[in-house]
Amino acid sequence: MTLFRHRMLETGKEMAFEAARMALDSAGLERKDVDAVVLGSAPDAFDGFHMKGEQLLDGAGGFRKPYTRVFVGGGTGVFVPIAAWWHVASGLADIVLAVGEEKMSPLQPHPQYAFWTIFDQFLERPLGVTLLWIFALEMRRYMHVYNVSEEDIALVAVKNKANALDHPAAQLPARITVEDVLKSEPICAPVKRLDVSPTSDGAAAVVLASEELARKLTDTPVWITGVGWNVDTTYWTNRDLCYPEYLEKAARMAYKMAHITNPRKEIDFAEVYDPFDYKELHHMEGLLLAGKGEAPKLTREGVTQRDGDLPINPSGGLLGVGNPIAAAGVMKVAEVFWQLRGEAGKRQVKKPVNRGLAQAWGDLMQVGTVVIMER
């Protein structure tokens, strides 16, 4: 993966190239060995390209190859390896390069402007609504239903930003306190500046191989044993935002495939999507890694720390490493890969791990994408 930064000097193509090159190098492969390329990138509006996938194809290694871009909003990053998985599992490809790229910085004065156009043009856009507003509604609802305090939620930001201190590509690593989060600038109550991940540029890539080739390429392959994805109704106003049902369905799809019946016991650690600190808690519950309303308690008790019983976001997550949308999801899959191989260095979780999970989320609080990986 490349550095995650607010503004990278490299173009999107160059970032995709760098990440793809690193992934191929780490697998000891050349571009000629790749049968197909899958790219993920979020809204075209960020870079002002129509058909952004076509623009990025040379950079991502798709030159004269079967090449496809997949897109499920913020869930794209974890969906890229899912699509790459079906390329391999179908038998149509043996080696697939999966690349996530995002360049949010070209949009001036702020990438948030691209999100104006994600809303319904008749019912929502006239309100001038932004993503921060609707996530503030969701955070408020979650806090209200499960009686969660802002302090509990702030603990997630404190943990993840501290974890990111050990990540060489991290954009916003920091040692902060709960008080720092609570006192940070209010953006849209109850969301405050330090509750939110930054906007970022960056790219990340992984290589998927068929069973036979994987065993030839490495002695320590990491297997994808479960994939799941789910999209809820467009009408987010008609849902109870306190619980992500779509994510539970995506998780159940992946658990069934991986023969997991008790995720809390059988998942050793997880990289869950944390663009906002409350989302980590929300997603732990949707993934059935915690009961409804129980995630804040696990966080308070230190269960989700790197040395805890269920480490969550040992990478530092989006809050610490940064949030170049599609690249951030691929970063999470890469982190599970490094953790399972014992290659995460200072970020390595304390307990021995055999099975990890990566998850992303997107659209109008609507998409869940889940990948389960095992040693």
Next chain:
Amino acid sequence: MTLSKQVALVSMGYSGFSTVTPQLSFKEMMFEAANMAYAQVGIDPRAEVDSFICCEEDLLEGISITDEYMPDQLGGAQRALCTISQDGLNGVVQGYMQITSGIADLVVVESHVKFSNVLSKRDVHSLAMDPYLERPFLDDGIPLAALEMRRYMHENGVSEESVAEVVVKNKRNGLKNPRSSYSARLTLDEVMRSEELWSPLRRSYVAQPADACVVAVLASYAKARSITDYPIWIEGVGWFSESSWIGLRDFSRALYAEGASKMAYKMAKIDNPSKAFDFVEIDDSIAFKELQHLEALGIYPQGKAAEATLKGETKEDGSMPVNPSGGSLSLGNLAETTGLARLLEAFETLKKKDYSKALVQSWRGIPTSTATVVVLGV
């Protein structure tokens, strides 16, 4: 079960196919098309469909992350649904892989376009090009199409008459097609007297925009056998991109279609494509592309498609019917829905006539070099 009968196309539905569709929102078009497809095989999308794949691009929709607006009208809410930012035919390929990987038995592929809503088509097309090296010179891509046409004609000794003959043939074929918006009975002379956009490209050589939605239902062998007596088998799939850098491409041939077809032919065990198909539905969104694609797909040797067209071989009653539906020149430019629209034509023709094998090919249009190919068998 043989490899060629792993995945079937079991039903297709459509809506729109008109130059304007003020009576329908894009959601209503999707609902109509999906309902038509589901009713044919009696399936309940809320219970039986394992995966939904939608193919569209944000800027033509006027919505960022269009994925958000797809689930409800397809019956896909709280189910596995995704967007593939590609032509709809590539969505069929992704569905094929989902079924053969064992993750799904029933997959719905959808694509729609409402060009009549897009007031700034030129700008959108222009934004598909590199902002520094290409956009300032190539406007909305029409000059690029003209350059490519000139090079193709020059390298292969192709006359403008043969390009115009493609227009005459396809617009005439479309007269029998109820989904055709731009069919006409024209003479070669009338086609060649059309306004020159960028030499040698004339307005009549370019497919004009239309609105449509097409939905396809794919099923695994067992599922297909249980829901229909008339499955159309997907025997081969291929997809391929050349380069996004226009300057790196070989304009004399459509390398992207060549790459995609090689992959599909290998899978479908086709050694001699010129004799393998009863008819082909291929991209003709710019008239010379039909000739270029016929050669890239191996239906005719390099430089020979023009001659065959002038001889009438590619007419509906010729030895190698090409775009008997009327093609994009009759049906209109349907952006990412083009591939599925042609799949629909091939699906219906295979069911109606005594044919056994067809080829469908899509191209994502100017300025891309990306193609998808699907081989269908009865």
